[in-house]
Amino acid sequence: MTFPRNLLYSRLSSLNKYSRNVNTSAVRLQNVQQVTAKKRICIVGAGPAGFYAAQYLLKQLSDCTVDIVEKLPVPFGLVRFGVAPDHPEVKNVINTFTKTAENPRLRFFGNVSLGQDVSLQELRQRYHAVLLTYGADQDRELQLQNEEQKHVISARKFVAWYNGLPGAEQLQPDLSGRDVTIVGQGNVAMDVARMLLSPIDTLKATDTTEYALEALARSQVKRVHLVGRRGPLQAAFTIKELREMLKLPNVTTNWRADDFAGIAEQVEQLQRPRRRLTELMLKSLSEQSKRTATAVDGKQFLPIFLRAPKAISAKEIEFAVTQLQENAAVATDTTECLPADLILRSIGYKSSCADPAINFDPQRGHVRHDQGRVLKEGEGSSVEPGLYVAGWLGTGPTGVILTTMNGAFAVAKTICDDITANAFDTASTKPGFEVANQRIVTWDGWLRIDQHECEAGKAKGKLREKIVDVEQMLRIAGV
Structure with missing residues (x-):
């Protein structure tokens, strides 16, 4: 990443003075900051589709908050784990995603797996809208x-x-x-x-x-x-x-x-x-x-x-x-x-069905939908109000990052249009994601991991040395 390291490091050094409870505290602080927001939207998956959709929603809806839930402790999906190491210029898009993540109306919840740590039903109860963007993790x-x-x-x-x-x-x-x-x-x-x-x-x-x-x-x-x-x-x-x-x-x-x-x-x-x-x-x-x-x-x-x-x-x-x-x-x-x-x-790749409540097509390996609106199970063209899909989970593994960006923007616009048209309830109060006894990695926790990787890479003359052990990631993140 190319954003100023000295600013990042000073921020991290101050954060590291606190106890392992800092992530939970950060989540509570963000909750306080967001009580005035009316519309809560959850995005499942912190890859390109998730971040591009979040960028669009935060720009177009001034009274919304966006929570990104990611099964790994670290963000960026295929930009981090799919782009070839000798193509660092392609990974510069991470800078754009970082700016989106630093918006005070966005929260990152890493190490939270849909279907295991939280169900789709629970998310739909806690948010006005849920957007699924967790990608394609299986092989054809x-x-x-x-x-x-x-x-x-x-x-x-x-x-x-x-x-x-x-x-x-x-x-x-x-x-x-x-x-x-x-x-x-x-x-x-x-x-x-x-x-x-x-x-x-x-x-x-x-x-x-x-x-x-x-x-x-x-x-x-x-x-x-x-x-x-x-x-x-x-x-x-x-x-x-x-x-x-x-x-x-x-x-x-x-x-x-x-x-x-x-x-x-x-x-x-x-x-x-x-x-x-x-x-x-x-x-x-x-x-x-x-x-x-x-x-x-x-x-x-x-x-x-x-x-x-x-x-x-x-x-x-x-x-x-x-x-x-x-x-x-x-x-x-x-x-x-x-x-x-x-x-x-x-x-080629195909997606998996992370939660039994998802209307998933196992033959094609993606969620059944109509222009990003997830269809109801067994009801033809009827859609699930407030439930959406974007990225490879909806389209299959096609195109490049630019293709994913355009698709995510289009689905995010659909969400905005549906809110304007009152296609689903946004008047009721929704609590959003709540931290119980789970080991949650917040954005500040990710910055600790990022700093550790960059310092380890610098010692070896490379951009970063990625941590591959989840438990080590969690320790460095402070949870």
């Missing part, structure tokens, strides 16, 4: 035999491993083999490939966890295959991600010329973003024929198109060759086996 699977084998893991878990999500340190991916095959061609897949192939000295300056740096330093991975069902014109990674990969030192990118048959003739018909990405792939393809043989100690990035996973075995994965029919990948009888000491599945 290949549905193949042997997928449960130890050498098959999800890219989501691998990202969580090097980003320090509590519990992910137990993953221990086996990087002793030469070949890693990634199934999927989105930006997450590209991030994982780049992390596997990047020079360790480059990663040491980032907030990659120390245990991940040690494992990557010992890694014997030399070749990373990035495999997709469809063709180059449907690749889901962006031009920025591809440029970074092509610039990696001591890494050679090798395309398959057959995958690009007829592609050059279609370039002029493409929209600008897709055209630029395709032109870069074609440029890289033309340059590889002019290169000398890959150095013996060099690493290789191997993008492969038109292949659908078919079978998994101990050291390889079998793919069906596909053909495009109306933009869909259709498997043929031809197959190909690729070496795979480690298989990383990167075919």
Whole structure:
């Protein structure tokens, strides 16, 4: 973060003089400050969708308070645990979220899990409106035999491993083999490939966890295959991600010329973003024929198109060759086996149902809703008054942070419109969240954790060293 550290540190040093009860005291103080507020809104989830929605609501509703409830002791969701460590500029959005959190009409309740520490019914009784934004925390699977084998893991878990999500340190991916095959061609897949192939000295300056740096330093991975069902014109990674990969030192990118048959003739018909990405792939393809043989100690990035996973075995994965029919990948009888000491599945996320009262679609992995208004269970298009959903929990895992921002703003506007239209009761008094005997991390508690991580990182020449143990987080937060 780039906000003034001296101000933050002075604030923290004064806070640390108080006892472990300081968080509870802070909550009580905020309650006193908010007694004049008429409308209480609770947001479940402290990721981008939650913070953007809070920003909009606080700006548009001068007589509202917003409480953010988060199951982890720390905020920011996928910005903290999903953005690649070598993309610190993307994490600058944390500065915006911090400004929102410092609004006196917002309170942060970390270490509170929906469905365990508090139910949706309780929240709805305590608030005029509840907005669910707790994201997508599960993986879509290949549905193949042997997928449960130890050498098959999800890219989501691998990202969580090097980003320090509590519990992910137990993953221990086996990087002793030469070949890693990634199934999927989105930006997450590209991030994982780049992390596997990047020079360790480059990663040491980032907030990659120390245990991940040690494992990557010992890694014997030399070749990373990035495999997709469809063709180059449907690749889901962006031009920025591809440029970074092509610039990696001591890494050679090798395309398959057959995958690009007829592609050059279609370039002029493409929209600008897709055209630029395709032109870069074609440029890289033309340059590889002019290169000398890959150095013996060099690493290789191997993008492969038109292949659908078919079978998994101990050291390889079998793919069906596909053909495009109306933009869909259709498997043929031809197959190909690729070496795979480690298989990383990167075919998307899905959400989980945190509370049985949520109208959740298990097949699609998201909450059933109409433009952000959560639908009533089994009642067609009827909506639950005062209950909303935003972010990946409502849309599925699509888009980038900007997409999430626009979606969160739209749902927050819907909440404002519904309040104006008296679509649900806002006249009655609501108590908001009350601290009982729970170990709650307030925003000041998070600042203590933040300071500790930054100081630990500074000692190692990096931005921060993330704490991965929840109990340690709670101790540092003072609860």
